[in-house]
Amino acid sequence: MHAATLNVQWLINAKNAYFAFRERARSCSISTVLLLLVSFMIQSTEAQTKPTLRVATYESFVTEWGPGPKLKKAFERQCNCSLEFSTATEGVALLNQIKLKGEHFKADLVLGLDESLISEATATGFFQPHNLSLPPLANDMLWKPNPHFVPFDRGYFAFIYNRTKLKNPPTSFKELLNHPNINVVYPDPRLSTVGRGLLYWMNSIQEQETAGAWQSLAKRTLTVTPGWSESYGLLLEGEADMALSYHTSPAYHQIIEKKSDYAAALFKEGHYAQVEIVGIRHNTPQAALAKTFIQFLLTPESQRIIALNNWMKPVIDVQTHPALDQLPPPKGLPSFEPDTISKQKKSWVSDWLMNSRR
Amino acid sequence: MRFRLSPHDTPKIIAWVFILGCFLCSIYGLVSAASASSHHDTSLPWQYWGEVFSFTLWQAFLSTVTSFLIGLPLAAGLAWRFERAKPYLLALMQLCFVLPPLVIVMILIQGLGKQGWLNSLGLSPYGLLGIVLGHAFLNAPFVARNVIQRLESIPRTEMQLSQHLGMSTFAFYKWVGLPHLTSTLKSTFLFVFLLCINSFAIVLSLGGGPGSTTLEVAIYQSLKYEFNPHQAAWLAAVQCITTLSIAIIMIKSSATHPSKPECISLGKKTKGIHYIALISFLLLWCLPLCLFITRHLTNVISQSFWIEPLALSLVYGFTVTTLSALLCFALLSSQRAKTASTLIANLGIIYPTMVLTTGLTLLWYRSALGQWSPLILILAIQSLVILPYLYRALSDPWDRIKHQYGPLYAHLNMSSGQRLRWVYWPLIKGPFIGSFCVSTVLIMGDITVPAMLGFEHFPTLSVSIAKSLGAYRFEIAYGLAAVQLLATLFLFSLAEYFGRTEYANR
Missing domain, CATH: 3.40.190.10 (Periplasmic binding protein-like II)
Known part of the structure; x- marks a missing residue:
């Protein structure tokens, strides 16, 4: 009898503990949800004040060894915006994704097509003329100016x-x-x-x-x-x-x-030569920011970052690293x-x- | 005969609608893009396509025959022997089957290349020979594994009878082994043949040049570089007709007689020849793998960047496999229209993955769905791709259980849920966990779907490998491949362990 009472008492205790726990869990989860909501709202207001530039590029550009992360850091320091990368395996895959996804391709700027794809890329109608005046390009570069695309490495x-x-x-x-x-x-x-x-x-x-x-x-x-x-x-x-x-x-x-x-x-x-190019989406709301980014890409600092992390030559005359600068120049x-x-x-x-x- | 629906058929019908829906949508997506695309011509002569077609079949045939020539003696040498080591041997055999192509290429080159230790044989790992060797390296252990499992399920009484009659080894295989093996041999042959037709990375890496173009490579080329859906559509049609006819023969020939597997020891002495089989397997398959792992694991083991992609690969693999397993169980849930179900389950291997992905992606992004993340699309595609493997592994034990316990649970009037909980699940747990691990490994190693849809949705190990390769980090890539190999080995040992204990408990 005594054992049975004990058991019942134990059961009641356990039940109370369980309910208390459930109550606490519930209040915890409510507060978590609230916290999440608040942080989400803060984030979205932050996003409203800070514009985001979405850049589509190829994978090796944004790996930890690639120029992507370093460029992002440098650009965000000066633009009061955030830079977001999305990737495809390589240049041609990028163009294919534009063809596959059409208007749903999420990018304001496409970085990493090359000169040979210009005609195909223009035909997609995805790009707008950049109307930028470019800094003087490197002496040994044979580049014919193009209304839609700007070279960034070669x-x-x-x-x-x-x-x-x-x-x-x-x-x-x-x-x-x-x-x-x-x-x-x-x-x-x-x-x-x-x-x-x-x-x-x-x-x-x-x-x-x-x-x-x-x-x-x-x-x-x-x-x-x-x-x-x-x-x-x-x-x-x-x-x-x-x-x-x-x-x-x-x-x-x-x-x-x-x-x-x-x-x-x-x-x-x-x-x-392979010349890699960058172009702006035709209907992007961030056209001005995209143009700023392109101009940023052609500064000596960015060109150095690209050259020494993407292992290509810069498109403007700039000193990068003796090992890269002193490579014997091929006849173009x-x-x-x-x-x-x-x-x-x-x-x-x-x-x-x-x-x-x- | 009237076709009446019963409540038992509902899951199956849902699975049919889902799978067929995906494939039909993919065909629609591709055909609509093909009719809208500007170039309808192909500048290559018909003779070229004829050669591509015949080369596809020829390399697949040679590869399959070679896999059998190596796999069968291996199976004969290892069946009923080495009971303790067997789970690990079988795990190793499966490992070869799902190795990432880059690793196979590197191993073959380590072994047969200019710097290799088998160079004295004078074999070159490039061209047709390279393709055949690469495929044999992948598939011979798979053949051996299937044959061993079938051999070991020969009823005890027949084995004892053959011993009493004093049959020679040859006579045993002729009179006892062969009748049991025929259907397994046929279906395995056709399955490996299909795999070799669909094989892609090996043909490309070891083919030695454009002379070794197969249909799959040509489809990849027309979609990846030329974005010519028209050419891809008709190439896919040719490939589908070929693989479909093979698959139909395969399904018809694999109508097996269910029998319970029994692990029995015959008490024969393990002869020298069996040790030769074991040692040659260890030397030819395991040594190159171990060398690869020991040589490259040290590059990454002291760092931590491999942990995240490994964990994500596992999570991703588990999710996709769960989805696929649900489809598989739904297809198996009722016996009605079994052949059609088998065919539907195998669509993933009949229809080229590249075409499935492209077709569905085209449709997805041209509809209102396009603004959402393609995660659901990716999960659906991957689950369809591994469905044939899961179905192949589960349909046999499922039928066996049905055969053995069907009358009993019908008599007890059990509901579907009860059947699944009390009859099927305890018995199918082993093969299920086994095939679950295998499918997870397949998903971990896949690169076709990520390459098509963009890497940012796939932070998995194989994608990390591709990324580090793209950035000249070859040593890191090989290190990651070694991690992937070890993870695969672990999953397979798990699979074999569960499979074995289930059988042992019976």
């Missing part, structure tokens, strides 16, 4: 090799094509921006004679990889003698890894007109495809 396509392993690199494209002992890797022109660069480079050197050149290159090719990283990985692993990349790649190894093993093979015929080849590219691209790809099969 690099020449080049084959990178390991100096310790390849003692006598070819000095011309022709020599590479006829070299018996060299194997090269490059990304697929159908799938990668760098690979597409090879297509333009080859067509700009060879003009009419590309078929034979592709056939010779196929004999030198170890493999064609889906993206730049697999190609470059094969070079670093020592599998391939040369990999297609940018002439600025060796600067990364020198500055970050303190290694001077890697170098770009400079070819007599010249090198094709004139870029194709955007219209020529959009007309010829398909036949160039099929030309490569039909002549590169072994």
Whole structure:
């Protein structure tokens, strides 16, 4: 009997404790919700006072090693606004997302398309004329002013090799094509921006004679990889003698890894350049802020940040780092007109495809 | 015959509507974009597409045959042996099956490349040989695993009879093993064949050039670079017809006779040949993996940046797999129109993922939904992609339970909920947790859907790997890949452990 009373008492105690706990939990949750609401309201009023500039770019631009975070910090310090990045895998994926998502593509500014995509990008109707007067660009830059887009960095396509392993690199494209002992890797022109660069480079050197050149290159090719990283990985692993990349790649190894093993093979015929561009959305409410950001991108400070974190050359004359500034300059080849590219691209790809099969 | 709906069919019908709805929407999205797009031509000759088609089938055939040539002796060597080590061996076998392609490429190159330790064999890991070896590396353990499981489920009585009759090994496989294995062999062959047709990263990385273009690669190319939905649509149609016909044959051939798996020890002495099988497996598969892990794990282990993507990958994988498992259970819930259900479950492997993603994304962003985050879309796509794997793993045990306990619960007049709670769940828990882990791993390693929809929605490990590669951080990327491998290994050991204990308790 006594045990039973005890049990009942214990049950009552437990029940009371439970109700008290529930009450406390409830008041806790109510206060949490209230707190959240208040903080949300504060945040939204803050957002109202501070405009946000949404920048769409490619992934490697905003990684912790990329220029994105540093640019954001520097720009937010002076603009009284907040900068927000959204990303696609790379430049072409950015353009595809614009085509896929149309007006739902959330960006005021698109950063990271390249010169060869100008015609296609303009045709989407997504961009507005920037009407900006640009600072004087670098002397060796062959840029034709465009109403919609502004260049922010550049690099020449080049084959990178390991100096310790390849003692006598070819000095011309022709020599590479006829070299018996060299194997090269490059990304697929159908799938990668760098690979597409090879297509333009080859067509700009060879003009009419590309078929034979592709056939010779196929004999030198170890493999064609889906993206730049697999190609470059094969070079670093020592599998391939040369990999297609940018002439600025060796600067990364020198500055970050303190290694001077890697170098770009400079070819007599010249090198094709990739110029990366930025453009403003046609109906953005933040057009003025977007223009300020573009001007900010072309300041010496930002150009230095971009060059030393994106591993490309600045578009204005500015000192960055001796390792990057003192890279031997390649001979530049004139870029194709955007219209020529959009007309010829398909036949160039099929030309490569039909002549590169072994 | 009149088709009458019963309340039991409701979950199944919901699943059908959801899955078919997604695929039809994707087709609609793609076709409407194709008819609106400007370029309808393809500048490539028909002969080229013919070659692409025949190469797709040829490499898939060679890869599958090679996987079988390696997988079958491995299975024969390891079945009924090494009971203690088996869960780990089976986990390792699955590991190969879901390795990230980058890792496979790196391992193959470590082994067979210029600097590799198998270079003396004079094999080059590029071109058709590279593709076939890459696929064999992935799929041979998968074949072995399936065959081992089937062999070990041969009834005890038949095994004992064959022992009493003093059958030789050859005679045993011919008269006892083969009749049991036929359906498993056929369906595994076709499944691996389908996987090799759909394979993408291996073909691209080890193919050696545009000579090794497959349909999947061509579809990727037309969507990613040219944004030519028209070309993608007809290529997808060709691929779908091919894979659909294979899948139908597969489904017809996999009508298995349910039997209860029994782990029995025959008390035979473990012969030298079995040790050879074990050692060659360890050397050829495990050693390269261990080398990869030990070589690269040290790059990241002292830092903490891998913890967040790992945790997010797991959360993300679990969410998608739960959704997919719900679909799977709904499809399995009633026996009606079973073949159709199986076909619907397998749509994820018949229909190219790239096309599914593009079609649905096009439709999503051209509708009012476009202003919302595409998270729901991503979850739906991924759950459809892993559904074939889950369904494959669960439908067999489900049927077996149905076969064994069906009359009993019908007699006891149990409701669907009660059946699930008291009959199915205790018995299916093992395979369920197992396939749950496998699917989580598949989702963790996927990069197709993130590449299409933008990386900001996917802070997972495989995306982190891609990011660090893009920023020249190769060592970090390999380190992250090693973390992913270890996580995968852990999940698989978990899967095997649960699978095993369930069987052991029976």
